[in-house]
Amino acid sequence: DHRQAECNDATSALADLVRRLSRAGLDIEVREALSPKKAPGHTRNSPEADEPAAGDDSGADAFAVDPGRLLLFVGCPRGRLLQEWSRSRLHDWLGGMLPLRRVPRGVGLPTADPFEVDPEMHDDPSRLLETNAGTAEGISPSERQRLVHKLIVGPASEGCAAVNVEGDPWVESVFPLHDRSFNRTWIKHWSSKWLIDRHDLRRIREHFGEEIAMYFAFLQSYFLWLAIPAAFGTIWWLLGWSFSWQFGILLVLWSVLFTETWARRESDIATYWGVHGVQKVSSLRRPNFRPDRHIVDPATGEPVPFFSNGKRWLRRLLGVPVVLVLALLMALFVS
Secondary structure (H helix, E strand, O other): OHHHHHHHHHHHHHHHHHHHHHHOOOEEEEEEEEEEOOOOOOOOOOOOOOOOOOOOOOOHHHEEEEEEEEEEEEEOOHHHHHHHHHHHHHHHHHOOOOOEEEOOOOOOOOOOOOEEEOHHHHOOHHHHHOOOOOOOOOOOHHHHHHHHHHHHHOOHHHOOOOOOOOOOOOOOOOOOOOOHHHHHHHHHHHOOOOOOOHHHHHHHHHHHOHHHHHHHHHHHHHHHHOHHHHHHHHHHHHOOOOOOHHHHHHHHHHHHHHHHHHHHHHHHHHHHHOOOOHHHOOOOOOOOOOOOEEEEOOOOOOEEEEOOHHHHHHHHHOHHHHHHHHHHHHHHHHO
16 A cells, blocks of 8 residues: 555656656657666675676666666757747846847858857847847757756746755755767867867867856866965975975965956956856756745736745854853863
8 A cells, every 4th residue: 555655646746747757848869777787696786786787798687677666758849949049038138137139150241250249238228139030049958958957947937847846855966968979079079179278168168167167267277376386385295394484374365366357357258248246047947946935027017926034144143152152161171
């Protein structure tokens, strides 16, 4: 009876999940999940447990159906993707972000960079929806992933499926599929060079998004700046000055210069990419967010969730006693 009830709950959860995804305008295909076969005599926690059985040379014979899991392949139709893209561009404009006109490959303005600032879009938001009207070729893979992920996990009030990975016991994870051809080309290209240039960053941005591209830009900047303390540290070590206050002052100055230099470079990159101030635009509401009530937005007339600032500050102030107690314990421990 318990197993039958669990099967009924799983069936109901799957039907509800498919219904929500379909209501969001997405295409769904359900497949059986596969897991590697376990060789005889191997335990579940053994290192060889996830390896194919000995003698299995074919890829198909190395896997077996996992009865406890299902895979849901989600796709977004072209029209729904363009609709969400237009809504995202309008949302960026309302948030005060600098809009960009994306030029599709082989179409439109002759420019060396696929991103070009259009000043006229600042005053006329309708121009945001004119670019790429009826075509999806100009939308980068990273933007497609972001839009589809928004449709999957976004709130139902915005036309999304509201799939809560953290709160739904039947959903294990939501992730995009890898482009193996791109991965092979990318790794081969990067393994033959020491430093990446702006074209490499642009490819990372188009495929993985701005956050990943900014991470690589920071790593390279940090790596180059580390040459300064490394050189001075080697000189100090050769001179036998293991503990030197001069070197400490040099490190403090280096830290300040690097922090300020990177902040300026980060701002330049973000402005060039058109994502400066993007952290101020909340594009996705937390699934576990519970508002006090809903109020009507005076600009759009739509109901929006509202949470009292007093409650928010009260929750922040509750952490002050804990910080003070920990600081007192640290002071007693040090003294």
